[in-house]
Amino acid sequence: MNKNNILEQLRAATASLHDQVEQLPDMSRLMSPKVTDDDYLIALLRLRRLFWALEPTLSKHFFDLNRGDYCYLPRMKALNDDINCLSGSRPTESVEPLKLGYYQAIGAAYVVEGATMGGKVLAKRLSQTLNRSQTNGLKFFNFHRKGTRSLFISWLQQLELEAQQINWIVEGATTSFRVLLDGCKNQR
Numbered sequence: 001m002n003k004n005n006i007l008e009q010l011r012a013a014t015a016s017l018h019d020q021v022e023q024l025p026d027m028s029r030l031m032s033p034k035v036t037d038d039d040y041l042i043a044l045l046r047l048r049r050l051f052w053a054l055e056p057t058l059s060k061h062f063f064d065l066n067r068g069d070y071c072y073l074p075r076m077k078a079l080n081d082d083i084n085c086l087s088g089s090r091p092t093e094s095v096e097p098l099k100l101g102y103y104q105a106i107g108a109a110y111v112v113e114g115a116t117m118g119g120k121v122l123a124k125r126l127s128q129t130l131n132r133s134q135t136n137g138l139k140f141f142n143f144h145r146k147g148t149r150s151l152f153i154s155w156l157q158q159l160e161l162e163a164q165q166i167n168w169i170v171e172g173a174t175t176s177f178r179v180l181l182d183g184c185k186n187q188r
């Protein structure tokens, strides 16, 4: 049984994947003072691919706001709105939505909720460098304002987990990071 160290295990298992994501040219350009709308659009399209793969399974497992569990708030609309705002067209995604089991989906939720931490940093920067706001193409990176990550973390930390369940959670998280990394290979 395990009660408290699932977060530490997830961090340890995914630290190098997160480093790789931050160093992707498509992501690191967002932190540049010279970032352009085109750079921003490319990053949104990469993230759209990730949410295309994960959102259906997250919505299926974590849909009930009243159940007292973690509830996943869909983000595809925010991504699509931002892409529209930048006059980008939405491609037919080359990845199938993943069908994750419940514990793997917890790992995927760790990744997408964690992405809002990067979003917090990025929303601040892009509001300055691209002069954008929530009503002007910067909805997705402002998702951190909804506070879903801290709700997810408190829910995650009170779960009682068997070793196999922890393995599935970690597997779901690494698979999710890899969807993003694979989508950025050989692009641009």
Ligand code: HEM
Residues within 6 Å of the ligand: 007, 010, 011, 018, 021, 022, 027, 028, 030, 031, 050, 110, 111, 112, 113, 114, 115, 116, 117, 118, 119, 121, 177, 180
């Ligand atoms: C340039 C892009 C990104 C930057 C600058 C960035 C930056 C950050 C920062 C500053 C944190 C908070 C660390 C802390 O306070 O403990 C964080 C956490 C995290 N980020 Fe990113 N991030 C980026 C992209 C992403 C993306 C695209 C994903 C997911 C696909 C992601 C997943 C995570 C996760 C899972 C955490 C949570 C770590 C934890 O608390 O366990 N990040 N990121």
